[in-house]
Amino acid sequence: MxxxxxxxANNITKCFGxxxxxxxxxxxxxxxxxxxxxxxxxxPSGSGKTTLLSILGALLSPxxxxxxxxxxxxxxxxxxxxxxxxxxxxxxxxxxxxxxxxLTVKENILFPASLTAQGIKxxxxxxxxxxxxxxxxxxxxxxxxTLSGGExxxxxxxxxxxxxxxxxxxxxxxxxxxxxxxxxxxxxLHDIARDDDCAVLxxxxxxxxxxxADRVLWLEDGSLRxxxxxxxxxxxxxxxxxxxxxxxxxxxxxFENRKVVFCSTRCLERFNEEPEFYGDRIDPK
Amino acid sequence: xxxxxxxxxxxxxxxxxxxxxxxAVSFVLVIFFSAVFExxxxxxxxxxxxxxxxxxxxxxxxxxxxxxxxxxxDWKADRIAQIxxxxxxxxxxxxxxxxxxxxxxxFSYIIxxxxxxxxxxxxxxxxxKSLPDTGEVVxxxxxxxxxxxxxxxxxxxxxxxxxxxxxxxGTFSMxxxxxxxxxxxxxxxxxxxDQYSYIMVYADPDVTAQYLIERIEDExxxxxxxxxxxxxxxxxxxxxxxxxxxxxxxxxxxxxxxxLIVAFTAYSVIARKKQELAIARALGFGNGQIYMAVLYQSVxxxxxxxxxxxxxxxxxxxxxxxxxxxxxxxxxxxQFIPLVVVSLPVAIMASLxxxxxxxxxxxxxxxxxx
Numbered sequence: 003m004x005x006x007x008x009x010x011a012n013n014i015t016k017c018f019g020x021x022x023x024x025x026x027x028x029x030x031x032x033x034x035x036x037x038x039x040x041x042x043x044x045x046p047s048g049s050g051k052t053t054l055l056s057i058l059g060a061l062l063s064p065x066x067x068x069x070x071x072x073x074x075x076x077x078x079x080x081x082x083x084x085x086x087x088x089x090x091x092x093x094x095x096x097x098x099x100x101x102x103x104x105l106t107v108k109e110n111i112l113f114p115a116s117l118t119a120q121g122i123k124x125x126x127x128x129x130x131x132x133x134x135x136x137x138x139x140x141x142x143x144x145x146x147x148t149l150s151g152g153e154x155x156x157x158x159x160x161x162x163x164x165x166x167x168x169x170x171x172x173x174x175x176x177x178x179x180x181x182x183x184x185x186x187x188x189x190x191l192h193d194i195a196r197d198d199d200c201a202v203l204x205x206x207x208x209x210x211x212x213x214x215a216d217r218v219l220w221l222e223d224g225s226l227r228x229x230x231x232x233x234x235x236x237x238x239x240x241x242x243x244x245x246x247x248x249x250x251x252x253x254x255x256x257f258e259n260r261k262v263v264f265c266s267t268r269c270l271e272r273f274n275e276e277p278e279f280y281g282d283r284i285d286p287k
Numbered sequence: 288x289x290x291x292x293x294x295x296x297x298x299x300x301x302x303x304x305x306x307x308x309x310x311a312v313s314f315v316l317v318i319f320f321s322a323v324f325e326x327x328x329x330x331x332x333x334x335x336x337x338x339x340x341x342x343x344x345x346x347x348x349x350x351x352x353x354x355x356x357x358x359x360x361d362w363k364a365d366r367i368a369q370i371x372x373x374x375x376x377x378x379x380x381x382x383x384x385x386x387x388x389x390x391x392x393x394f395s396y397i398i399x400x401x402x403x404x405x406x407x408x409x410x411x412x413x414x415x416k417s418l419p420d421t422g423e424v425v426x427x428x429x430x431x432x433x434x435x436x437x438x439x440x441x442x443x444x445x446x447x448x449x450x451x452x453x454x455x456x457g458t459f460s461m462x463x464x465x466x467x468x469x470x471x472x473x474x475x476x477x478x479x480x481d482q483y484s485y486i487m488v489y490a491d492p493d494v495t496a497q498y499l500i501e502r503i504e505d506e507x508x509x510x511x512x513x514x515x516x517x518x519x520x521x522x523x524x525x526x527x528x529x530x531x532x533x534x535x536x537x538x539x540x541x542x543x544x545x546x547l548i549v550a551f552t553a554y555s556v557i558a559r560k561k562q563e564l565a566i567a568r569a570l571g572f573g574n575g576q577i578y579m580a581v582l583y584q585s586v587x588x589x590x591x592x593x594x595x596x597x598x599x600x601x602x603x604x605x606x607x608x609x610x611x612x613x614x615x616x617x618x619x620x621x622q623f624i625p626l627v628v629v630s631l632p633v634a635i636m637a638s639l640x641x642x643x644x645x646x647x648x649x650x651x652x653x654x655x656x657x
Contacts, residue, residue, distance in 0.1 A: 052654045061569055061653075082573050089571025100566045100653060102291060104298035113291070114570045161570075173654045 005036040007070075008168050008201045009058060014067030016053055016224075027053040028064070029224035037168065040195040040202045042211055045221035047252050051205040052173060054221065058203065059092050059171045060084045072168060089117035093162030093200075095191070097174035099154040101146040101161075108133075108142040111160045118165050125164055132160040136190065151268075152183035159190055163198070170194060172204040176211070180268040181242040188214060208265065209236075209247040240283040241269035257281060288572060288580040295560060296584055303588070306552045310592025310634075311599060313545035314626055318600045320537045321622045326615035330460035331526040334396060335519045337410045337457075340377070340487035341496045343518040347509045352396070353463070353522045354383055354529070357484040363507050364486045370502050372494035377404040380473045381484035386466050387443035388426060389434025395466040397444065399473030399484075407487065409467055414438060415453030418467075424449035425467040429459035429612045444468060445476050461613055462526070488512075542629055549592070549630045550637035553585040557641035560584075562652065564642065569653045574646045578639060585638035589631055597623060 016028040027050040035041050043051050056062035058069060060076055068077045071091050076084065094100075101110050111132060115125035133139045136156040146154055155175060162170055172191060176184030192214045195202040204211065212218055220227050235248040244265045251263035253270050257277060262284055264270045273280045296303050331353060335343075344367060346357040364378045380399030385392035400408045400418060408418050409425055415438045419425050424442055431437060431454050441448040449468060458465035474480035490499050496514040503512040513521070557564075564577055572580075604618045 056654070059569070082575075085568070085571050085573040087571075088569065092571075094569055094653070096566075096654060100562075100569075102295070102563055102566070104295040105291065109290075109294075113567075116288075117571045 005038055007034045008037050008072055009033075009035040009203065010070040011054075011058060012068045012070070014054075014057055014064040014069060016050075016057060016062065017065045026224050028057065030067070031221075031224070031226050032067075033219060033226065035169075035201045035203055037201055038195055038199045039216045040192055040204070040214065042215045042218045043203065043205045043221055044207065044209075044212075044218055044250060046250060049221045050224040051221050053224075055171050055173055055203070055205050059094060060088050086117075089114055090165060091167050091169055093165070093167040093170045095155070095158050095162050095170060095172035095175045097177040099146070099151075099158050099178070101154055101157055103146055106143050106145055107138055107149070107157050110146065110157055111164050113161060115164050128164060128166070129160075132163055136160050150183075151179050152186060155179060155183070155187050156190065159187070159194070163194065166198075168200055170200050170202045172202065172206075174206055175204065176206065176208050177266065178268070179266060181210075181239070181244045181265050184208065184266060185210070207247075207250050207252050209250070210244060210265070237263060237285040238283075239263070239265045239269050240280045240285065241272045243283075257284065260284065288567065288576045289583055291563075291567070292580045292583040293587070295563070296556075296587060303591070306556055306588050307591040307595055309552050310545075310549050310589055310630070311595035313541075313548040314592060314596035314623075314630070315599045315603070317538060317541040317545050317626060318596060318618065318622055319603070319616075320541050322600065322604070322616040322618045323614060324538075325617035325619070325622070327460060327462055328523055328526050329617050330615050331463055332519050332522050333457065333460070334398070334465050335515070335522060338377070338407065338487050340515050341490040342488040342499045342503065342512050342514060344486040344488060344503055344507070344510050344512045345484065347511050349511055350513060350518070350521050351525050352381065352383075352485065352518075353525050356383070357381065358479060358482045359484065359486060359510060361481050361483055363510065364483055366507055367486055367488060367503055370499070370506060372491050372499055372502065373488055374491045374494075375489040377407045377487040377489075378483040379404070379407045379485055379487075380470050380477070380479060380482065382473060382477060383463070384445075386424075386426075388430055389436045389442075391434065393430055393464055393466075394462065395464045397473060398465060398467050399470035400467055401470040409453065409455035409458060409465075411456040412453050413456050415451070417453055417455070419449075419452055419469050419472075421469050421471045422449060423452040423469065425453035425455050426451055427459035427464045427466070428454040428456055430464060432612060444472070447472065447476060459613065460615065542626075545626070546629060546633045549589060549634045552592075553588060553634040553637040554641045556584060556588060557581045557638045558644075561641070561644065565652045568646070577646060578642050581638040581642040582635060585634040586631065589634040593623065593627060593630075596626075 011031055011033050014028055014031050015026065018025045018027055031054060045051055057064050068075050071087060076087060111129055112122050112125055115122045133142055136159060138156055141153060175187050179187060188211050191202050194200050236245050237248045239246050240262060242265060246263050246265050248263050253267050254261055254263040255270060346359055349355050349357040364376050367373060368376045382397040384397060386395045405418055413428050436451060438451050440451055442451060488499060490496060500512040500514065568577060600618045604616050607614055607616060
């Protein structure tokens with residue numbers, strides 16, 4: 003791939019605690035992400051995915067190693083410079099949406115625009131385009147509390163895109179959505195990488211995203227590793243029927259002494275409402 | 288961030304008002320102590336103010352009426368009246384002590400009034416007559432209401448029963464009310480029938496108080512002459528000193544409570560929005576902007592609390608005396624200044640402490656959504 007490298011990590015390590023209680027959350031990780039690329043970071047819970055994302059997003063400093071964003075080494079930057087970098091170069095999409103409850107959809111999207119030289123006025127054309135693209139035109143004056151999960155995540159994506167950052171970092175963006183809405187959000191992020199020439203780096207447990215990703219990085223015990231194919235154990239979500247990797251799924255329950263996995267918490271909630279009904283659909287594998 | 292700050296506050300109006308009310312209640316507590324103190328202090332010099340003399344003459348070495356005793360021969364009043372530049376004089380015999388009304392001792396300024404100096408009597412009488420004759424007394428209407436003692440009933444001054452013949456208005460004070468008796472009765476009780484305590488001097492037009500003071504001290508032996516302003520200020524200071532320790536302690540305790548409430552309110556309002564502040568930080572807002580956002584919020588809540596407190600204080604001022612007549616309140620804008628000076632920095636520091644925790648937050652908080 004010849005596209006420009008937009009995000010680069012060189013041997014980054016992050017340790018928490020000291021001496022005997024030291025934990026290496028990220029251990030000597032190096033990676034390169036180019037414009038227009040959609041890269042997934044997958045791995046078991048507690049493998050250091052979110053810590054790695056925080057370091058790449060300039061929210062957390064690595065204990066060792068360097069991070070290069072758009073050709074600039076950010077390791078020695080001051081907090082104020084890092085804040086400016088986050089505003090200009092990085093868009094965040096979170097699992098919990100993280101919208102501002104008192105602000106309308108439009109205000110939420112425009113919130114980071116005040117940090118740019120053009121300001122909020124300069125971002126109105128971009129706002130209109132994003133509202134249109136993400137199907138939020140009708141909801142632009144609504145408060146987050148009145149939105150569905152899918153709408154909230156679309157607002158969060160629009161907010162991440164308002165300053166036209168070259169990098170989008172998404173942490174489990176489909177984790178709180180049902181399979182249909184999750185699919186919709188994934189496709190939006192995929193389109194952003196393709197059409198807006200952004201680098202999209204996504205932490206996810208959702209194996210369905212693999213099909214649309216350019217690359218999948220496997221993080222385990224803080225280190226990037228080659229993922230072995232036998233680590234997949236595909237089963238069907240008894241609620242929505244989607245394929246789920248039993249090894250990496252984080253949403254699961256016990257039913258009749260069996261582990262039942264789901265694609266999302268929404269499906270787990272539905273299962274818990276009518277376990278007997280869905281019990282018959284559990285994948286016998 | 289300013290827009291976010293204000294919109295976040297206004298999006299939860301009940302919570303905002305509750306926070307501001309918590310601040311307001313604590314302020315009202317302090318203002319109430321201060322208003323009672325101020326009201327009482329003013330009331331303790333009300334007699335001096337109402338007499339509106341240009342110069343007060345008293346026994347040498349005496350410079351107060353409150354908690355003081357003064358004796359001046361009565362002929363000195365006539366002598367002063369003859370000094371050039373004196374338009375008129377008035378004189379009273381005076382005792383600072385208890386009067387038993389309705390079975391309870393009321394610490395009072397007991398003014399012995401002569402018929403020839405009727406101006407020295409009560410300035411407002413709502414029932415009965417204003418000048419007591421021998422065996423008679425005029426008491427404050429508030430004491431009459433509180434004790435049920437009416438006109439025609441007796442009160443006791445030292446060991447002498449006196450019949451209530453008038454109820455005066457504006458003469459009550461929790462610390463020292465003004466009670467009027469005849470000079471003859473008081474003179475008899477004090478064995479000072481040929482003396483006065485204080486002589487009020489009224490100047491001719493274009494004659495200054497200072498000129499009269501010099502003339503009086505030159506021409507009359509063993510007296511002290513003070514201008515009206517000096518005398519009132521001297522008495523007010525003495526009254527303040529006597530009540531200051533208790534009231535200062537109450538005010539300090541009230542201020543500490545108010546400060547703690549303000550700090551807690553500001554901290555909790557900001558702490559509730561910690562998650563959103565952390566998100567703002569992740570989106571690229573710097574620590575300075577985070578600090579400014581919380582400053583706007585805490586200043587807005589404190590000032591709103593102060594406004595509510597002012598509203599409550601002035602409402603209390605109008606309403607409380609009609610329900611609890613013995614309470615005299617004086618509320619002025621100057622009483623709010625120390626509150627602002629103390630509470631605003633405390634609110635700012637408390638909110639900055641909350642904001643500081645945001646700047647030190649583990650960035651995972653924005654990912655975990657907790």
